[in-house]
Amino acid sequence: MLENLRKFIRRREMPTGFVDLNRFVVDLVGIVEADAQAEGIALRAQLADDLPVVSGNALQLQLVLLNVAQNAIESMRHAAHKELGITIATAAPEPGRVSVAVTDHGHGVSRQLGENIFHPFVTTKRDALGVGLAMSRTIIQSYGGSLTYHDNPAGGTVFVIELPAAEGAEKDPAQSDGDGEQRQPSRLPR
Numbered sequence: 001m002l003e004n005l006r007k008f009i010r011r012r013e014m015p016t017g018f019v020d021l022n023r024f025v026v027d028l029v030g031i032v033e034a035d036a037q038a039e040g041i042a043l044r045a046q047l048a049d050d051l052p053v054v055s056g057n058a059l060q061l062q063l064v065l066l067n068v069a070q071n072a073i074e075s076m077r078h079a080a081h082k083e084l085g086i087t088i089a090t091a092a093p094e095p096g097r098v099s100v101a102v103t104d105h106g107h108g109v110s111r112q113l114g115e116n117i118f119h120p121f122v123t124t125k126r127d128a129l130g131v132g133l134a135m136s137r138t139i140i141q142s143y144g145g146s147l148t149y150h151d152n153p154a155g156g157t158v159f160v161i162e163l164p165a166a167e168g169a170e171k172d173p174a175q176s177d178g179d180g181e182q183r184q185p186s187r188l189p190r
Ligand SMILES: Nc1ncnc2c1ncn2[C@@H]1O[C@H](COP(=O)(O)OP(=O)(O)OP(=O)(O)O)[C@@H](O)[C@H]1O
Pocket: 067, 071, 072, 075, 104, 106, 107, 108, 109, 117, 118, 122, 123, 124, 125, 128, 129, 130, 131, 132, 133, 134, 157
């Protein structure tokens, strides 16, 4: 399945554009807020100022953000301190790089499971396929980025998506088409 996804991405038929991850995080919060609220889980966004845009396919990047956010909510379903909630934070950790960190206070990833969570069909959930993170990592790596996790010292897990900032992109709202994306002719990396 992953091999096919890689081939699919390599075909480069996915339209790419400049993506403002701050705007995508705001949209994401709007989409998963109701789910979190229904579970009594607080959801916060922390948006970095002057975040560089990244280059990519909007749908793919939305899919990645959605899966990581949904995983975070699912990890806190039975948490003792739901009020500690989930924070989705954007940052520019170094010049030319952009990150989105999703911090939860859920059950955490066991040592035993470790990096296997990025393998397809690895799941601890009853009715899940276990493909979310495998797909997400494949997509993020196809853009020269990384998807990693580490333990949250306060309990729970932090998933970090890191992507290269788009080259030659001046973040100019005047050029935006209104949905956080600007069209550009460039295509996905090989
Ligand atoms: N935030 C998290 N906290 C704790 N465990 C997590 C977290 N995110 C992922 N995991 C673990 O990694 C496993 C794999 O995650 P992945 O998103 O690939 O699949 P899934 O959520 O189980 O199913 P699917 O995404 O296909 O619906 C999960 O079943 C869970 O055990």
